[in-house]
Amino acid sequence: MIQIFHVTKYYERRPALTDVNLQIEKGEFVLLMGPSGAGKTTLLKLLYCATPLDEGQILIQGRNVARLKPSAVPYLRRTMGVVFQDFKLLPKKSVYDNVALPLLVQGLPAFETRRKVMEALKAVGVDHRKESRPAMLSAGEQQRVCIARSIVNSPIILLADEPTGNMDAELAREIVELFKTINARGTTVLVATHNRQVIEQVGRRVVTLDQGKVVSDEGKGL
Amino acid sequence: MIQIFHVTKYYERRPALTDVNLQIEKGEFVLLMGPSGAGKTTLLKLLYCATPLDEGQILIQGRNVARLKPSAVPYLRRTMGVVFQDFKLLPKKSVYDNVALPLLVQGLPAFETRRKVMEALKAVGVDHRKESRPAMLSAGEQQRVCIARSIVNSPIILLADEPTGNMDAELAREIVELFKTINARGTTVLVATHNRQVIEQVGRRVVTLDQGKVVSDEGKGL
Amino acid sequence: MKRLIHFVREAVANIRLNRTTTLIAVATTAFTLACFGVFLLLYLNLRSMATSLQSDLKVVVYVKDGTPPPGVSDLQALLKADPGVQALAYVSKEQALADFRAQFPEESHLLQGLGDNPLPASFIITLAPAYRSPDAVRRWADRLKSAPGVEQVQYSRDWIDNLNTIVGYLELAAVGIGTVLSAASVTIIASTIRLTLFARRDEIEIMRLIGATGSFIKIPYLIEGAMLGVMGGAVSLAMLRGGFELFNARLGMPGRFLGIDSGFHFFSGQVAAMILVAGLLLGFVGSVVSVLDLGRAKS
């Protein structure tokens, strides 16, 4: 599903990732750990083509990401759901419209869009705020909207960057359960997190990065 | 130091805080807990005058916040350090300039500014990135820059909203230690957090909000 | 089709949501086009004034003294058949004398001592519009000079030359100012639209990350640009109309003194429509530029 070979990424000649190798099979649930600045976000960004690769190869569903034409990138992104560390919600659109966006982009019929959006909003528990603008939500609510958006189009791959950073323990547990359910339906899930509770709850493969290098890869194939 | 009497705050006729009463003494270290959307951020916002009060009274250092003239607000804010949940760093200024801003605003001499800024940056461990712009930092690094900015002018009151949300356990521990040190020097500290580890580590008074109400206030005077 | 509805709805939503920028963009476009419009209005009115002055041009064909009546009739027939002649009037020797006396009562003693009437008969000719340009008048007059029975062909060369110069200047100024104003309009409107989009580049980036294609993101902006442009055009027309009426009510009089009692005219419907279309195109081009710009900024 996701194959990362000898990937190196520099930011202004400073390496953010150095010779990273990682194979993630279809249907896996992988946790990405590591201290602040280890390169977790950078690795996820490479996967959804938000930043260019300097060395190595990344294959997603067999396609070489580096060789992708710019016009093909949107179609790759549509097969993924991404929970951004900084949410990236459209400030002038309602919660509903924000979550509907990935479906709108794909041209889904209106009634189906409606059903899926409401389902996603209910799954994260912010359906009662669907008319609000993101700025009118608390941080945890915004994060949940972002999660709803990432799962609304039933992605093949789900990438989540610190998805429970603004949530209390109870809520975090629910979100992890949600991810596990989605994973059980066949979606490959990759979650970057600092939250020990999340790691224990998932109890699956944990890849640890430090200073841009993979320093451990535990629980593979569990 | 901080006195909150029967405070109610509505957002579009929906109450975010209902009849909140809270007394915080000079030098206290108070943790604010509560599920997502409980009103923690709203309470902090009221304290640094970022949103108007609907009912009740807030006294800070004996001054009635609601009666403050707009021109007096900046001077109140200068006595506080605030760690925002969404960082609020100036995107076009370097890390150094961001942290120097509260000092610049007060017109501190250049050499003293330099010393204080470097000290703050070192305290949170991002002094090596002082030339970078915020967008070039990882989320955890940005959060630390925000913390550095909040402590640089030795505030009388430190308000921190989920200051360890993007940090690993080790780093979170260090930041809490930093807050404890600052508290020990006499600064009143109020931290909103979800992090159990933080709560255990601080081991002081914990105020819990739920749906805009104070539901528990434990360890007072500890 | 469904897409198109979405795009238009999105454009309208953007216009509504971004009140400040919309207002500024429309105001800027309106004022820019209004500048252009004032100039156009002035130019068109001056041109039509010049044209109406040109129609005042009379050419006098003096008949050779002593031409017999049949010769005069022949000349008249010749002139009538000439495509350059729009209207003609015959002034006999007697009438010429009477006219002279009436026009210059003080100088009439000059003619007193003369036994014979020294003034010749003449045809006063109004030229057809196509023959009114200075060159055409000259050519026409030279051609006629050699016709039988013609003593001399007279017209106010100064007047023609002055008018020529004035129209020439007008045209020159029109090209000059028109060019500057067009360039300015394009730049200003494109800049404003660009600035409004620039303020939204974060949103555009987010759309991209969600998997929106370039055209999905850009088309609403193009539509928005065109809409802003048309709105600007409409506002500028309203402003021009208002200003024109004010101007006309207050200061329309001098026109009559100059003998142009038709007064000033506002744009014809066609020109007004062209201004709207210009607004639309400028807005559209403005957003194309901005959108290309955005495309370059980030893959």
Add this chain to the structure above:
Amino acid sequence: MKRLIHFVREAVANIRLNRTTTLIAVATTAFTLACFGVFLLLYLNLRSMATSLQSDLKVVVYVKDGTPPPGVSDLQALLKADPGVQALAYVSKEQALADFRAQFPEESHLLQGLGDNPLPASFIITLAPAYRSPDAVRRWADRLKSAPGVEQVQYSRDWIDNLNTIVGYLELAAVGIGTVLSAASVTIIASTIRLTLFARRDEIEIMRLIGATGSFIKIPYLIEGAMLGVMGGAVSLAMLRGGFELFNARLGMPGRFLGIDSGFHFFSGQVAAMILVAGLLLGFVGSVVSVLDLGRAKS
């Protein structure tokens, strides 16, 4: 003082950091002021042209036939002493006849039959600049009519009236277009500056939350606005100069045909400085408006 340095440094930093918006603001200001400048250039040159045409005005004072030579001398002395007279030339009866013959060789037979020279002697007068306005000429002429030895005072009333009308129109057009262009410039430049600040309202909000006072936040923006305005003014002057040279090189000729061999003139240093100051003020006012706007948006 330290503050001022900080503010200026901050303004410069903003200008540098916000390349796109700076560029757009300067370009917009430049083009707007250039439009205004083209118009000003045209107006000033037309005015000076009209003035130079007015100096062509000659007034002829006809001496009463039969005035004895001392009477003529008296009249000459009177005229010389008149503050309205800049220059004067005496044309005797003989010279008048000779002139007439030279000018109208064909009509000279009209005078053949007359035994006596019917043409009067005259003084040809160039009026002082202050007396060249149509009203002043009329008043001056009326006053002189009653002087001893004066038969008649003649001047081309048509010419005067036409020039009067033309200058009147010019003034009218100047006020009209000037007003529209000024309003447009203010709106456009203020809008652009406002838009550039609008894009930074989040930053301003952050500054506020850090404890910055209103003036601390606003002053750099005011300075920035003024700087952008001056830069726009400078660019517009450069554009105008370039366009002017191009225009002059290519099309400077017609000026000579009209007898105004002095050609067209560019702005004097003073006017150029005024354009820069106008840019500065517009930019400053633009940012004052935007900054007030920001102040209102959020306490």
